Amino acid sequence: MYIHQHICISPQQTNGVVDLEAIHPSSAGKLLALEPKLGGVPPGMLRRMSKAVRMGIGAGLPLIKEVNVDGIIIGTANGGMEDCIQFLNQIIDYEEGLLTPANFVQSTPNAIAGQLSLITKNRAYNATHVHNGLAFENALIDAKMSLAEKPDTQYLVGGIDEISSYNYNIDQLAGWYDSTKSNEDLYTSTAPGTIAGEGAAMFVINNNAAAALGRIDAIEAFQSMDQEQVEARFKNFLSTYNTDINHTLFISGENGDSRFLPGYTSCELAIGSSIPVVRFKHLTGEYPTSSSFALWLACQALAEQSLPAHFYKNEHNLTQIDRVILYNQYQGLQHSFILVSR
Template sequence: MYIKDLYAISPQKTHDLSFENGDWQVLNEYIYKAIEPSYQDLIPNAQLRRMGKAVRMGIGVSLPLLGRNPKPDGIIFGTANGGLEDCIKFLNQIVEYNEGTLTPTNFVQSTPNALAGQVALLSENQGYNMTHVNGSLAFESALMDASLYFDEHSGTEKNLLLGAVEEISDYNYNIDRLGERFKEELVSNEELLNSGTKGSYCGEGSTQFYLSSNPENSLARFSAFKQSSHLSPDEIQAFVIDFLEENNLQRKDIDCLLLGKSGDVNTDSWYEEVEPLFENTPVVYFKKSVGEYRTVSAFASYLAVRLLNGQAKHLLQNQATGIPRTILIYNHFDAVRHSLILIQK
């Protein structure tokens, strides 16, 4: 699957490429909120004020990509929660109005597939449309769906819009905080990985890719991916090595490693099992830039493509002398669901 174009809204200034050009934001907050661009030139005001944040961020990424590329043959998104804020508002209205006349806007945006539907309506796209709501493997499931789509239509040039979106709502944030997924004390993201305490900080964002079966003028490609659940620390190294062997790669072939270390003393040890496999390989910890959320592997993939094209070199911090050509991403959420993504130039 060849990546022709990409765009992201995140807690860093990715929307105007400031992040890629060296502007790394120091975050000293409990919640890493997305830095959103002005939507005035993209979305009519009448529609904008009715959009929940997840839909707004998603549309704000989709429309620029669709505006500079041919109409895709399908739209595939992954999300763990969708627009949960609007969902809770709708459920509360059911009680408040005693199942009477409810606000249609909150109903329309209360389901995870609201973004995919909105993008299809705004772009008049009647092609394949799918949203995967597989928790912390939602983006990986979307990747698998896209791969199957291209395999099914092999021999014919096809294009897909692939992405992920996640918003921070008070409801899911408080639930995750009570589950000790987030820190009680405050440290900056510069010190996050050395905090030595439980939990991380919550992030959000929307990341999307314009994919094609045609390699011409591509930025990079999704070469392979793999997911698994309920692994033990003793199984992680074999999980990674088997993945490399399945793709005819050796450890020395990996030019850069992207790891999802989040500063959580309870779960970062899984990453420490992987790092020794790749001695002298540059490592980038992407969660200290954007925080922890269930589809953060989409942002990691975005970052990998930028690194493969010579951008965001400040993240390597003089660890490498050249531009990488093969990047391996390893991420997990709660040390329960694990994923590997291989992206190559």
């Protein structure tokens, strides 16, 4: 399957005129996405939208306003988490008194796919995958199956998550975030925890090779706490799909959390020390569907045939990029490999 258009909303200048040279700094351990102005959304609707929904509409709507898609397939771990906790707070603070339903209706994770279909009157296939660090990967697999079932169709596929003050709080209590870390020295840290991030990356995907931005050759997604098993499956993935590792880039989800560095390193070694390693979480922070940003970055690398120096983990002499292999893991449990080529 082939990627044709994409829009990426992130904490960096990735939407509209792309500038990946200058990096916006994180603040208090968070990287907040830069939101575009939303056109084509009724004001009453806009006022009630959470940031996750606004980002989803901002990335998705321009792609499907002109082009008819045969399905809207979204991956989001949390959807409108801020609304969810606002409603939760009302329940407790008002001791289950009579509440207004607006936050409740907006809090469902399928609000993004639902609003996109509502605004465009799209009554086709509509799905919301919420399985944390595999939510976007499942959205891609869903699209892949849809294209196998009906080859002449096309789909909007996206990954979105927001930082809400509340899920940040819960994840920080659980030890996933360290608010003293910043994106300027993310990878030199030897302590657990990372910085929080958010964003929305959306893609129009179909079977047409002509003028495509990239081809997704393979996706593998699974859960495991056993690093040796992850490495074995990565090796198997490489031998199954990737016969040629010349002109190949490896995008790693390394996030500065010392606990996960060995896992990323073992996959780097498995692919071979001659392959340049690119990292991206100093631009995005960590969030469950950050692999959607990584896929956008892979398309960017294939289109430009280079990336700014700050992305590279080591010195490299890569002058031609024909394929990109992504490895991302979330909270040490969820792992995915994606192979993208020109």
